Amino acid sequence: MKRWFSTVAAILFFSAALRADITLVQTTTVEGGMAQMAAQAGQSISPTITTKIKGQKMRTDVVSGPINISTIVDVATKQMIILRADQKTATIVAPPAAPATPAVQGQGPSIGASVKPTGKSQTIDGVKCDEYTFTTTVDMSSMSNPQMPPEAVAMMKGVKIVVAGSAWMAKEAPGAAEYMAFQKTLAASDMASAASAMSGMSIPGMGEAMKAMASANGLTYLNESTVSFEGEGQMVEMMKQMGPMKVTSKVSSISTDALSEDLFKVPEGYTIVKQ
Numbered sequence: 001m002k003r004w005f006s007t008v009a010a011i012l013f014f015s016a017a018l019r020a021d022i023t024l025v026q027t028t029t030v031e032g033g034m035a036q037m038a039a040q041a042g043q044s045i046s047p048t049i050t051t052k053i054k055g056q057k058m059r060t061d062v063v064s065g066p067i068n069i070s071t072i073v074d075v076a077t078k079q080m081i082i083l084r085a086d087q088k089t090a091t092i093v094a095p096p097a098a099p100a101t102p103a104v105q106g107q108g109p110s111i112g113a114s115v116k117p118t119g120k121s122q123t124i125d126g127v128k129c130d131e132y133t134f135t136t137t138v139d140m141s142s143m144s145n146p147q148m149p150p151e152a153v154a155m156m157k158g159v160k161i162v163v164a165g166s167a168w169m170a171k172e173a174p175g176a177a178e179y180m181a182f183q184k185t186l187a188a189s190d191m192a193s194a195a196s197a198m199s200g201m202s203i204p205g206m207g208e209a210m211k212a213m214a215s216a217n218g219l220t221y222l223n224e225s226t227v228s229f230e231g232e233g234q235m236v237e238m239m240k241q242m243g244p245m246k247v248t249s250k251v252s253s254i255s256t257d258a259l260s261e262d263l264f265k266v267p268e269g270y271t272i273v274k275q
Contacts, residue, residue, distance in 0.1 A: 022175035023255040024051045024219075031246045049249075053182065057264040072264050075189050081266060090266040091273045110142040113212040115167075122168065124221055125251075129168035132216045134225075136163040141231075158231040165225030165247075169218025174254045179219040187214035223249040 026049045047064035056075040061068070070083040082091040113136045120131040140159040170176055225247050229239040266272060 021054050021256060021259045022052070022178060023253075023257065023259065024175075024179075024251060025049075025253045026051070026249050027252045028247065028249040031248075032243050052259055052263055054259045054261070054264060056182075056185070059263055074264070075186060078189070083267070083270065088270050089273055090270045092266075094274075108143060109161075110139045112137045112139075115212050115216050117216075118166070124168060124170075127170045127173050127221060129170045129221050130218060132167045132169055134163075134165065134167055134213075134216075137161070138163075155233065155235050158233060159236055160230040161227065162230055163225050163227050163247075165223065167216060167220050167224075168222040169216050170221040171218045173219050173221065173251075174256050176219040180217065183214045219251075220249075221251045223247075 027046075028049065029046045045064060047062050047067075050061040050063075052059045052061075058073045058075075059070060060073075061070045066086070068085040070085070072081040072083070074080075077094070080093045082093070083089075084091075113134065115132050115134045118131045118133055122129055122131070138161040140156040140161065143156055171180075226244045227247060228244040229236050
């Protein structure tokens with residue numbers, strides 16, 4: 001479970017980043033696929049994501065119904081803190097003291113990504129945005145872990161998750177210049193390798209994928225993507241029957257007001273869990 005939190009924190013890096021004090025609120029809607037199944041069960045998987053950045057620290061709050069998870073990332077120290085408001089716990093994941101090197105106990109899914117400008121532009125909420133197309137492929141069959149049961153490994157064989165769509169990037173929105181600068185700093189910081197080592201699991205291609213995402217010049221103002229499954233097997237057939245899942249994420253507000261340092265610390269009353 002602890003490694004799962006670390007992996008989630010690593011993936012959240014794709015939502016990064018700013019050098020000045022900026023608060024970015026994004027609303028997300030999810031339609032089709034698993035979202036339809038969740039809706040039938042009276043649940044929602046359409047989160048609101050709030051990203052706060054001060055200097056080289058980033059806090060991402062994900063709220064979706066009863067789920068409330070916050071991730072604090074410190075690029076300078078390569079430390080991550082995962083806050084669970086429902087449990088009042090703070091899982092601190094930090095790199096080992098040199099020269100110790102943690103043994104990688106397994107391999108996560110390999111990730112590949114490509115980002116290309118289309119040359120198209122449009123104005124959204126009064127903000128000029130340029131379009132980039134992107135494709136991210138997660139190869140689940142590359143996963144290996146001694147703790148995974150053989151049946152789970154068999155289910156993942158040949159399974160790929162493909163996320164494809166368009167991102168409308170703003171260069172002139174408030175804080176956009178700082179956003180782009182920090183995005184590139186984050187991609188160059190080798191946080192992907194640090195996150196892999198801290199979680200005890202290598203994630204092939206994550207560093208390259210982060211750099212590909214950072215190559216898109218601007219702040220992601222609108223993101224429209226489709227999530228589909230490729231491959232064979234019972235799991236893929238089940239997901240294909242539910243159909244692709246459409247995810248739309250849009251900036252609802254941007255603020256450049258000063259942020260308190262306390263937002264990037266463990267709140268009082270939380271139990272600290274070190275990993």
